[in-house]
């Protein structure tokens with residue numbers, strides 16, 4: 237079978253490796269059973285390119301990349317799953333025993349990690365996953381919409397912590413895949429949403445969900461108009477660079493909430509720290525998702541509250557992985573999908 241391996245920072249190969257065989261003997265329970273999943277759709281995101289470039293270090297080399305995949309059960313092992321059932325892979329690695337896992341926060345497991353970064357990932361024709369990491373995808377979700385369920389789970393997780401009231405004003409900076417999903421969820425919760433991006437095409441998409449959208453250079457005056465000078469109750473930073481986090485602090489109302497959703501791996505220009513203090517802001521930094529977050533995302537898509545299909549802009553075969561990784565870097569790109 238083929239898989240995409242990172243050999244060293246900047247260099248990937250498509251490796252032909254022996255097919256895996258199930259080891260069902262060690263399972264303590266059906267949930268612990270090792271299930272073999274045949275992947276059907278693989279999603280790429282900025283995290284993958286950051287790992288490729290070495291900005292996020294991989295735990296070992298070579299490593300099989302990837303953390304976003306849906307597929308069908310090939311061998312259920314001793315689990316409750318059925319052959320052919322469609323599943324979403326939760327790419328989080330958890331210990332189940334540390335103080336964060338015991339507190340119900342396994343997304344920040346102290347011994348945890350992410351497939352494709354800390355252990356071999358999902359960019360492979362077949363993947364072995366414990367049954368408790370798989371979420372069944374209902375028939376109501378078409379295959380082309382399912383590949384976004386992993387990202388959506390992390391967006392659901394990000395929006396769980398702040399208290400929100402219908403009618404509040406939210407700003408989402410960065411309208412990539414996560415930004416577009418977050419815009420839709422905030423609108424569904426009754427908030428008024430302003431999206432900020434340079435891309436006309438991404439602005440249009442945000443408007444199609446019912447949000448307003450402007451360019452970064454219009455953001456300050458637009459938020460002033462839109463909130464009558466008060467500032468936004470909630471600002472989501474979904475770009476992952478320091479300057480847009482700084483913009484989030486400036487656009488926030490006094491007493492506002494900032495969600496630092498984008499992953500910032502370096503910065504040096506400085507943040508408006510005085511705003512952070514003076515406005516008494518709540519700065520939240522969500523990471524990953526819990527199983528319940530994936531289930532909630534599946535419900536939102538199955539019920540049509542969140543639309544994911546319009547977010548796929550590029551499709552590639554697994555053999556075109558190099559082109560797929562390049563496509564993620566293009567300004568107009570939203571979700572880049574590979575088919576094994």
Ligand SMILES: [Zn+2]
Nearest residue numbers: 280281283304
């Ligand atoms: Zn991702």
Ligand SMILES: [Zn+2]
Nearest residue numbers: 331334337345
């Ligand atoms: Zn743990």
